Amino acid sequence: MTRWSRPVYSLALRILRNPELAEEVSQDVFLKVWKHAAVFQEQRGAFSSWVLTMTHHGSIDALRRAKARGSQVTSTLDNIVAATLPSPRGGVTPWQRLKLEQALETLPEKQRQVVELAYFGGHTREEMAQILAEPVGTVKTRLRDAIQRLAVVFQDPEQALDEAPEFRP
Amino acid sequence: MFHWLAHKLGLRSCPQCETLVDYALDGLPQGQQDGVRKHLDDCPPCREQVRDFFQVREGLALCSKQVDAPQDFNGKVLARLKQDPPPPAGLLLPGRATGWPRFWLMAGPVFALMSVMMTVVAAAALLTRQPAAPGPSNPLAAMSAAVLGDPKASRVSLTSALPGSDAGADLVLCKGMDHAVIQCRHLQASAPGQNYAVWVQLAGQPPKRLARFVVDGPGSCCHLLSLEGAFQGQGPARFMVKPEGAAVTGPDLLKGSVDL
Numbered sequence: 001m002t003r004w005s006r007p008v009y010s011l012a013l014r015i016l017r018n019p020e021l022a023e024e025v026s027q028d029v030f031l032k033v034w035k036h037a038a039v040f041q042e043q044r045g046a047f048s049s050w051v052l053t054m055t056h057h058g059s060i061d062a063l064r065r066a067k068a069r070g071s072q073v074t075s076t077l078d079n080i081v082a083a084t085l086p087s088p089r090g091g092v093t094p095w096q097r098l099k100l101e102q103a104l105e106t107l108p109e110k111q112r113q114v115v116e117l118a119y120f121g122g123h124t125r126e127e128m129a130q131i132l133a134e135p136v137g138t139v140k141t142r143l144r145d146a147i148q149r150l151a152v153v154f155q156d157p158e159q160a161l162d163e164a165p166e167f168r169p
Numbered sequence: 170m171f172h173w174l175a176h177k178l179g180l181r182s183c184p185q186c187e188t189l190v191d192y193a194l195d196g197l198p199q200g201q202q203d204g205v206r207k208h209l210d211d212c213p214p215c216r217e218q219v220r221d222f223f224q225v226r227e228g229l230a231l232c233s234k235q236v237d238a239p240q241d242f243n244g245k246v247l248a249r250l251k252q253d254p255p256p257p258a259g260l261l262l263p264g265r266a267t268g269w270p271r272f273w274l275m276a277g278p279v280f281a282l283m284s285v286m287m288t289v290v291a292a293a294a295l296l297t298r299q300p301a302a303p304g305p306s307n308p309l310a311a312m313s314a315a316v317l318g319d320p321k322a323s324r325v326s327l328t329s330a331l332p333g334s335d336a337g338a339d340l341v342l343c344k345g346m347d348h349a350v351i352q353c354r355h356l357q358a359s360a361p362g363q364n365y366a367v368w369v370q371l372a373g374q375p376p377k378r379l380a381r382f383v384v385d386g387p388g389s390c391c392h393l394l395s396l397e398g399a400f401q402g403q404g405p406a407r408f409m410v411k412p413e414g415a416a417v418t419g420p421d422l423l424k425g426s427v428d429l
Binding site: 005006007008009010011013014019023026027030031034035046048049052053055056057060092096097100101104115118119120124125140143144147148150151153154155 | 187190191193194195196218220221222223224225226227228229230231232233234235236237238239242243245246249250253
């Protein structure tokens with residue numbers, strides 16, 4: 001818990017922008033982890049992925065409840081488990097995180113904006129289209145392009161290691 | 170398979186490709202999310218792409234400015250855990266299990282019920298089984314019983330032809346049957362390779378050998394004789410027991426007569 005409280009709380013705070021609410025959501029996440037540890041399947045994904053997915057879903061739920069929108073993301077426990085896939089790569093390494101931060105900075109402003117609205121804002125594509133005053137199709141395409149550009153960071157981990165000798169085991 | 174080929178050929182015509190990013194970011198309606206999830210089971214290239222997108226999602230979560238949780242955060246979580254204890258260890262519900270454990274959790278009770286029913290049926294069959302009809306299970310005994318039980322059977326009492334000997338025998342035979350029964354008393358045990366022979370002489374006919382038998386010990390013994398043909402005879406008949414191999418005119422060991 002000590003290891004994960006910081007990233008969990010940080011993500012919740014980033015999404016909710018409310019320390020009390022973020023703390024409550026973070027506590028709920030650790031309670032769920034404790035209660036449903038038997039559900040976690042290591043072969044389906046890294047523990048970090050499971051915990052952060054739960055945090056993201058919990059935060060978006062809390063955000064929507066706070067805004068009284070009445071809709072929830074698909075945050076049942078089964079869906080969270082299903083939302084991970086077997087991956088030999090494990091979780092995100094510090095080097096990949098650094099590269100991702102760099103990739104985020106180099107994204108065009110409009111693409112970074114849709115990533116922010118979709119992931120940290122929990123907005124639907126229609127809501128994003130309204131906020132940005134753009135067609136829904138344009139928003140979807142922009143988001144897809146942005147995520148695909150960011151995904152390049154994870155597509156060749158060997159190359160990433162070569163570029164970062166300090167992370168070599 | 171089609172999706173996989175399309176990806177391999179670079180056609181990228183897989184219709185789900187367009188939705189993978191939205192799927193990874195939970196941006197699809199529930200029904201569509203489920204549809205993509207099923208599609209991923211059959212489409213390795215899409216699955217590989219979604220892995221990348223999931224990693225982007227996790228990376229985005231870690232890219233947030235890192236802030237320490239409130240100081241008493243761990244204590245609050247532990248306090249809530251104490252209020253709300255976890256479910257008993259080892260409790261595995263069918264809804265949570267996957268693969269073979271799920272199969273056995275679902276099918277196990279059915280198998281158990283079937284085994285109980287089969288046990289009940291087998292027990293009922295055992296309890297209601299009809300007892301087998303009594304009767305000799307040994308065919309020789311059955312044949313002896315048939316000879317001795319025949320109302321038309323002829324009984325011949327054979328006595329020793331040698332002076333001073335108390336040997337004797339009772340011979341029972343039936344017309345038309347190729348078996349007879351002989352019960353011997355105090356007849357000397359046969360030497361190795363030496364048998365006794367039963368002879369019959371009907372009126373006006375030469376003596377004829379009927380059967381042979383062996384005596385194991387000096388006491389009483391009973392034999393089912395296999396005759397050399399179905400016994401036929403009428404009128405007075407004389408029966409003799411001789412050592413096998415003895416001449417027709419040789420001495421008798423036992424002799425007796427009966428009127429058939």
